[in-house]
Structure formats: structure tokens, C-alpha cells
Amino acid sequence: MRGMAHVLTAVAVIALAFWAYRETHLTQQAAAELRSLQREITGLREALGVQRAEWAYLNRPDRLRELALANYDRLGLMPMLPSQFGEIEQVAFPPRPARFLGPLIETHARFTSDGEEQL
Numbered sequence: 001m002r003g004m005a006h007v008l009t010a011v012a013v014i015a016l017a018f019w020a021y022r023e024t025h026l027t028q029q030a031a032a033e034l035r036s037l038q039r040e041i042t043g044l045r046e047a048l049g050v051q052r053a054e055w056a057y058l059n060r061p062d063r064l065r066e067l068a069l070a071n072y073d074r075l076g077l078m079p080m081l082p083s084q085f086g087e088i089e090q091v092a093f094p095p096r097p098a099r100f101l102g103p104l105i106e107t108h109a110r111f112t113s114d115g116e117e118q119l
Helices: 002-058 061-070
Strands: none
Touching: none
């Protein structure tokens, strides 16, 4: 009987060692994947920063003004006049949806100075 207990204990120790090794290996894989994703996110953030800087550089008002003047005939651009803008009263806003508030029940109770309710 004692020999069987030793064998079962040894099998349990081996099984636990295998489980611990597998969990360690899976944890290391997850950590490596996390580092890879963090590097990718950092690279994408840097690329986004560069693209935002390029967009800001290309949308400078003086550069756009020069492009508009250079392509004036081809684009058929006209200078903006105040008469081209409408008044706020001319805007057709959609009607506001009716809100159902349900039955409103008003209750009024009056309290005396000692906290008792009066009807």
C-alpha cells in the first residue's frame, strides 16, 4: 500500500510539474505577444503623428492660397462674398420630436416645524 502511495505521489508531482511548465510557457508567449503589440502600437502612433504633421503642413493657409491662385482658371473659383451666406432664419431645421413625459402627478405636503405632515 505504501508503494502505491509513493507512485501516486510521484505521478501527481510529475503532472503538476508538467502543468506548471505549460502555464509558464503560455505566460511567456502571451508576454511576448503583448510586447509585440505594444511595439506595433508605438509605431502606429508615431506614424499617425507624422501624418498629422504632414496634413497640417499641407493645409497651411498661405500654401492653399497660392494653390488657389495658381489654379484659379482651371478650378473656376470665385471670391467669397457676404451675399453668398444665408441668414439663420432661412435654415429649415427639422421639427423637434414631441417628448412624452407621462402622467405628471403633483403631490404637495406641508410639514410643521416638528416634522409632522399636515394635509
